[in-house]
Amino acid sequence: xxxxxxxxxxxxxxxxxxxxxxxxxxxxxxxxxxxxxxxxxxxxxxxxxxxxxxxxxxxxxxxxxxxxxxxxxxxxxxxxxxxxxxxxxxxxxxxxxxxxxxxxxxxxxxxxxxxxxxxxxxxxxxxxxxxxxxxxxxxxxxxxx
Amino acid sequence: xxxxxxxxxxxxxxxxxxxxxxxxxxxxxxxxxxxxxxxxxxxxxxxxxxxxxxxxxxxxxxxxxxxxxxxxxxxxxxxxxxxxxxxxxxxxxxxxxxxxxxxxxxxxxxxxxxxxxxxxxxxxxxxxxxxxxxxxxxxxxxxxx
DNA sequence: CATTTTAATGCAATTATGTTGCAAATATAA
DNA sequence: TTATATTTGCAACATAATTGCATTAAAATG
Numbered sequence: 001x002x003x004x005x006x007x008x009x010x011x012x013x014x015x016x017x018x019x020x021x022x023x024x025x026x027x028x029x030x031x032x033x034x035x036x037x038x039x040x041x042x043x044x045x046x047x048x049x050x051x052x053x054x055x056x057x058x059x060x061x062x063x064x065x066x067x068x069x070x071x072x073x074x075x076x077x078x079x080x081x082x083x084x085x086x087x088x089x090x091x092x093x094x095x096x097x098x099x100x101x102x103x104x105x106x107x108x109x110x111x112x113x114x115x116x117x118x119x120x121x122x123x124x125x126x127x128x129x130x131x132x133x134x135x136x137x138x139x140x141x142x143x144x145x
Numbered sequence: 146x147x148x149x150x151x152x153x154x155x156x157x158x159x160x161x162x163x164x165x166x167x168x169x170x171x172x173x174x175x176x177x178x179x180x181x182x183x184x185x186x187x188x189x190x191x192x193x194x195x196x197x198x199x200x201x202x203x204x205x206x207x208x209x210x211x212x213x214x215x216x217x218x219x220x221x222x223x224x225x226x227x228x229x230x231x232x233x234x235x236x237x238x239x240x241x242x243x244x245x246x247x248x249x250x251x252x253x254x255x256x257x258x259x260x261x262x263x264x265x266x267x268x269x270x271x272x273x274x275x276x277x278x279x280x281x282x283x284x285x286x287x288x289x290x
Numbered sequence: 291c292a293t294t295t296t297a298a299t300g301c302a303a304t305t306a307t308g309t310t311g312c313a314a315a316t317a318t319a320a
Numbered sequence: 321t322t323a324t325a326t327t328t329g330c331a332a333c334a335t336a337a338t339t340g341c342a343t344t345a346a347a348a349t350g
Contacts, residue, residue, distance in 0.1 A: 125286045
């Protein structure tokens with residue numbers, strides 16, 4: 001347990017969630033990574049520490065409260081990343097670009113890149129935008145090709 | 146069978162695929178819809194006419210040949226739409242925007258809307274872009290809200 | 291601090307989803 | 321019409337996700 005613990009505990013309490021071991025574990029793992037983390041990876045890392053079902057429910061609860069957000073990769077697998085501070089259950093601000101590296105398969109949240117405005121046909125009302133770019137990330141583009 | 150049949154038969158032959166009942170059925174269903182069609186929906190409509198496995202394989206073959214393209218919706222479910230004429234096995238041109246209606250859950254391929262160019266951080270190399278907009282489609286935006 | 295209340299976990303069972311191998315059937319070529 | 325190659329459908333298997341419920345743990349209460 002790092003010194004993040006109390007920060008995470010506050011985060012849980014603030015969202016009306018009890019401060020439990022599996023929840024803190026998930027926050028710990030997600031915060032220690034520079035890219036979104038897949039459900040299968042989380043499952044593997046948690047190992048026998050937590051039941052698969054518990055993990056599903058933890059992730060679902062976090063997503064509902066706006067603590068994490070879900071990105072689907074090209075295969076449709078769910079990946080999770082901790083939301084920036086502006087997020088809440090009421091309003092998600094995850095409309096940044098996600099970058100899916102074809103080589104290392106990490107998913108980066110490019111918080112700094114804004115999705116450009118979009119012209120849609122008459123009648124359509126856009127509520128949210130979800131842009132996934134694929135290609136090579138900064139650390140892979142040097143190595144391969 | 147509508148009068149599309151011969152057109153679809155040509156399409157199959159052109160792609161080196163045999164002209165079979167389940168394949169023509171899938172093309173018939175997809176072409177009769179104005180939005181992308183989910184795998185579960187196709188399964189339901191085909192009913193006992195075709196085996197689940199056959200459907201998987203038909204869709205896979207079509208995708209490989211560039212006859213249809215796959216879009217994942219927000220739940221990660223696969224949806225399929227017939228490609229515009231420019232597509233082939235060698236080169237897919239499905240980089241248009243997909244619109245996911247929050248009300249009727251249809252997925253529209255907005256062929257006319259181009260994805261704007263994107264500035265990504267140094268080192269990142271973008272190969273493909275995949276933009277999904279959610280909101281209300283033209284026919285729903287009048288009805289609700 | 292002991293006790294009550296409420297929420298969360300873990301297990302078992304179930305359901306849904308996707309894959310593989312192979313024999314039978316069907317489409318095309320010869 | 322026959323031969324060849326592809327495609328289908330079945331069965332079995334594998335994987336992923338969901339539900340109900342008893343047990344456990346956390347916060348609230350007196």
